Amino acid sequence: MLLDLLSMGAHRAGQCSLLQPPRLATCLFFLLLLRPLSCSVSSLITHLPGFNGRLPFHLETGYVGVDEKTGTELFYYFVESERSPSTDPVILWLTGGPRCSGFSGVVFEVGPMNFVLAPYNGSLPQLVYNQYSWTKIASILFLDTPVGSGFSYARDPKGYSVGDISSSLQVITFLKKWFNDHPRYLSNHFYIGGSSYAGKVIPLIAQYISEGIEQRQQPLINLKGYMVGSPITDPKVDFNFKVPYAHGVGIISDQLYEAAVANCKGDYVNPTNEMCANVLNVIDNLMSEVDDGNILDDKCAGRVTPKPINGVSGSRTLLGEYSRLSEAPAQPTINCFSYRYYLSNIWMNDKTTRDALKIKKGTIGVWVRCNEDVFPYARDVPSNIEYHFNLTTRGYRALVFSGDHDLIVPFLGTQAWIRSFNFTIVDDWRAWHLDGQAAGFTITYDHNLTFATLKGGGHAPIGYKPKQGFAMGQRWVDNKPL
Numbered sequence: 001m002l003l004d005l006l007s008m009g010a011h012r013a014g015q016c017s018l019l020q021p022p023r024l025a026t027c028l029f030f031l032l033l034l035r036p037l038s039c040s041v042s043s044l045i046t047h048l049p050g051f052n053g054r055l056p057f058h059l060e061t062g063y064v065g066v067d068e069k070t071g072t073e074l075f076y077y078f079v080e081s082e083r084s085p086s087t088d089p090v091i092l093w094l095t096g097g098p099r100c101s102g103f104s105g106v107v108f109e110v111g112p113m114n115f116v117l118a119p120y121n122g123s124l125p126q127l128v129y130n131q132y133s134w135t136k137i138a139s140i141l142f143l144d145t146p147v148g149s150g151f152s153y154a155r156d157p158k159g160y161s162v163g164d165i166s167s168s169l170q171v172i173t174f175l176k177k178w179f180n181d182h183p184r185y186l187s188n189h190f191y192i193g194g195s196s197y198a199g200k201v202i203p204l205i206a207q208y209i210s211e212g213i214e215q216r217q218q219p220l221i222n223l224k225g226y227m228v229g230s231p232i233t234d235p236k237v238d239f240n241f242k243v244p245y246a247h248g249v250g251i252i253s254d255q256l257y258e259a260a261v262a263n264c265k266g267d268y269v270n271p272t273n274e275m276c277a278n279v280l281n282v283i284d285n286l287m288s289e290v291d292d293g294n295i296l297d298d299k300c301a302g303r304v305t306p307k308p309i310n311g312v313s314g315s316r317t318l319l320g321e322y323s324r325l326s327e328a329p330a331q332p333t334i335n336c337f338s339y340r341y342y343l344s345n346i347w348m349n350d351k352t353t354r355d356a357l358k359i360k361k362g363t364i365g366v367w368v369r370c371n372e373d374v375f376p377y378a379r380d381v382p383s384n385i386e387y388h389f390n391l392t393t394r395g396y397r398a399l400v401f402s403g404d405h406d407l408i409v410p411f412l413g414t415q416a417w418i419r420s421f422n423f424t425i426v427d428d429w430r431a432w433h434l435d436g437q438a439a440g441f442t443i444t445y446d447h448n449l450t451f452a453t454l455k456g457g458g459h460a461p462i463g464y465k466p467k468q469g470f471a472m473g474q475r476w477v478d479n480k481p482l
Helices: 002-013 021-034 103-109 164-181 198-214 235-248 254-264 274-287 339-348 351-357 385-393 411-419 466-477
Strands: 041-045 059-067 072-079 090-094 113-115 127-129 139-143 190-195 223-229 397-403 425-434 437-445 449-454
Touching (some): 072 164, 103 339, 235 254, 235 274, 254 274, 339 351, 397 466, 437 466, 449 466
Parallel strands (some): 223 397
Antiparallel strands (some): 425 437, 437 449
16 A cells, blocks of 8 residues: 555655645655655746736746656746737747746747846836747747756755756756646647757757657657747857958958868868967957957847845855856846846846745845856767758758857857758759838748748847747747748
8 A cells, every 4th residue: 555655655746836735735745755756846826026916927937857867857947928828839948058947038039028228226027028039829838957056056065967868858847747737738839949058958958859759759749840939059160250250241351261261161160270279369360359149239248146135145055166157247238138137137136026926935045048168068979960961951941040149159050060961952042022122131941941030130040030030930830931
C-alpha cells in the first residue's frame, strides 16, 4: 500500500498547480514523503505594479522543476491568446544571452506590455499595453532559461553549470511537465521562437521534440515549426560576415576591405598572419565607433543594475558564491535603446513586483536582465546549421529573420548558411509591405523555409520594429505569404 502511495505521489509531484487547489493539497501531502522532488507551481496574475487597472490579458506565472538532484526550477510567464486560445498556436519564446531573462520577450519583443519611456523620477516605472503584442494571435510561454537567468534558480550551486545541450534538455523537461499541467493546449500547433543566442538552441530543442514525436513520447507536443531572429548559428559564419557588412554600409573603406580580402584569405575571425591581424585590428576599432546592435543608434551604456528601491537585497539567496554581480555602468539617457533595460531592472527589483509575480522568497537576490558573465556556461554546440537542415527537410516550417542594421549577426551571414542548403526558390527575393511601404525584403524556399529582413531593425529586430514584426509574425503564423 505504501509503495502504491509513493508511486502515485511521484507521478503527481511534478504536476501540482496553485491554479488547481485539490491537486496542490495532494501534491503537498506526498511531497512531505518524497522531498526533495520538485513541484510545478503556478499562479494567475491579475494586477501588476505600474500597470493601471486589471490586466487586459490572461497572465500566469510559475515554476517547473527540471532537475531534482540540484533543485533546479525554471520560472515562466504564460500569456494566453487574446484571439482564440482553443485554436491559436502556442509559442515558446526564448531570449538570448545566454542567460537573459524571458521577461525581455514580455516587454521588449512580442509580449503584451511595454515600459513607458519617461525620465526616471525615483518612482516605480510604469507599464502600458503593447498594441503589437503577438498574444493577439498566439498563446506565448516566456521562459527564464538557462537556469540563472531571470528568476530561475538551483538550490545546489552546481546546478548553474549548464550549456547548450543540458539547458536544452531542461527545456524539454519543462515542456513535458507544463503540458501535463495544461493538457488543453496539447492539440494546438506549437512553435518555438526567439532571437540572438536563443537562435542557437531553438533548433536543438526542436530536434529533441521532433525525435520525441517519432518515438511517440508522451505528452505528444504538436510541433509545427520555429522562428529565429538574428540567430547565432555558427560563429565562424555569423561573425565572418561582419567585415563585408561593415564595408557595405560604409564603416570601413574600400582600401581596408581590399587589404582584409588580400591578407585574410576569407577568414576574418581567426587571423593566421600578422598583416591580417593588423588590418582586422583597425577594422575592429572602426566598428567600435557604432552601436553594433543597431548601427544607426547612438552608442549608450548597456546593462544597468540599479540599487533596489523597495527592500530587495542581493544577500541571503540560493545563488551563494554566484551572487556577486559586476558594478553597474552609468545610467543611459532616455534616447538610448538600453534605457528601457534600465527601467526593467528598477521595476523587477521592487518588492511589490516580486510579490505580485509570486516570486519565491530567498531564491534570487538582485534581478538583472542578463546574467551572461555570472555563471559557467558551455557552448557545446559549435554550429547548429545541421539542425536547421534536418528540421526543414523533415517538413517543419521555419521563419528566419534579420534586422538589416544589425552588426552583431549581419544578415549576410544568415543568408549564406541558408543558401548552403541549396533549396529551390519558390518565391524569389522581393519586398514585403506594410501600410503601402516596404517593411523589409523576403525570399521563400521549398521545405517551408522563409527568410525575411526588417527594414531599419537591429539585433533582436522585433524590439526595434514592433509594428512590422507583428505583421510579419501574424502572416507567417496564419500561414500566409509575407
